[in-house]
Amino acid sequence: MSNKVILVVLDGLNLSVARQCLGYLNGLIASQQATLYPITCELPSLSRPLYECLLTGVCPVESGIVHNQVNRLSQHESVFSLAMQQGRKTAAAAYHWFSELYNRSPYQPAEDRFTDNPALHIQHGLFYHWDHYPDEALFLDAEYLRRHYDPDFLLIHPMNIDDAGHQSGLDSAHYRNTVRQADIILSDILPQWMAAGYQILITSDHGMNNDRSHGGTLIEEREVPLFVIGEHFSHQQAQIDQTDICGVICELLGLIHQKPIARGIL
Numbered sequence: 001m002s003n004k005v006i007l008v009v010l011d012g013l014n015l016s017v018a019r020q021c022l023g024y025l026n027g028l029i030a031s032q033q034a035t036l037y038p039i040t041c042e043l044p045s046l047s048r049p050l051y052e053c054l055l056t057g058v059c060p061v062e063s064g065i066v067h068n069q070v071n072r073l074s075q076h077e078s079v080f081s082l083a084m085q086q087g088r089k090t091a092a093a094a095y096h097w098f099s100e101l102y103n104r105s106p107y108q109p110a111e112d113r114f115t116d117n118p119a120l121h122i123q124h125g126l127f128y129h130w131d132h133y134p135d136e137a138l139f140l141d142a143e144y145l146r147r148h149y150d151p152d153f154l155l156i157h158p159m160n161i162d163d164a165g166h167q168s169g170l171d172s173a174h175y176r177n178t179v180r181q182a183d184i185i186l187s188d189i190l191p192q193w194m195a196a197g198y199q200i201l202i203t204s205d206h207g208m209n210n211d212r213s214h215g216g217t218l219i220e221e222r223e224v225p226l227f228v229i230g231e232h233f234s235h236q237q238a239q240i241d242q243t244d245i246c247g248v249i250c251e252l253l254g255l256i257h258q259k260p261i262a263r264g265i266l
């Protein structure tokens with residue numbers, strides 16, 4: 001059993017579409033290898049504010065990262081900063097806004113796209129700045145980081161589901177089929193991670209609406225899934241808030257931290 005953690009953030013994934021279209025993940029639930037907890041995302045239901053929420057446990061109105069154009073470093077301890085300061089290895093294959101929140105702002109593609117610096121909070125990074133960057137390539141980027149650096153904490157953040165939602169809306173074949181495509185990619189690599197004993201969380205920042213956007217309080221914008229896989233999870237019924245996910249990851253990594261945590265999940 002390992003203390004290593006992989007966090008997958010499938011950007012813009014609505015809960016009911018996750019239930020309908022992630023066939024492999026729902027198969028893992030049926031065979032009692034995964035558990036799904038519904039989460040109501042914090043507000044506003046926007047990406048950068050909720051990246052900060054997921055990684056620091058601080059909701060947007062408290063963090064000050066209240067919309068996507070607030071481009072500055074996080075002012076709170078994050079999974080990355082706590083892990084790095086306590087001698088754990090960190091890595092991320094993710095949108096460049098994560099680099100801006102935890103490494104350096106603003107992002108300079110020529111400097112920051114490929115990051116390998118033990119002094120940074122995200123020590124090993126492969127960042128992208130195109131919303132259509134293929135999920136398939138992104139997951140391969142993440143596999144490179146995992147195999148090459150063997151990080152204790154690895155963030156994997158593909159963007160195609162959110163991008164499809166902005167183009168075609170929640171109730172569209174394009175959006176649903178993009179989710180199905182992510183499920184196929186996950187079905188290829190999850191068995192390897194599970195065999196290696198990782199603790200795995202698969203969630204989203206926010207959902208999607210039929211106006212091809214998100215940001216407000218509609219249930220379809222706020223309800224997202226949290227799938228958990230691994231022996232350190234209780235796999236019992238529990239109430240978990242989006243602000244608890246950071247603390248749960250810190251516990252799994254064995255870090256000293258002051259973050260809120262939903263104990264029932266562990």
Ligand SMILES: [Zn+2]
Binds near residue numbers: 012047162163166214
């Ligand atoms: Zn979006």
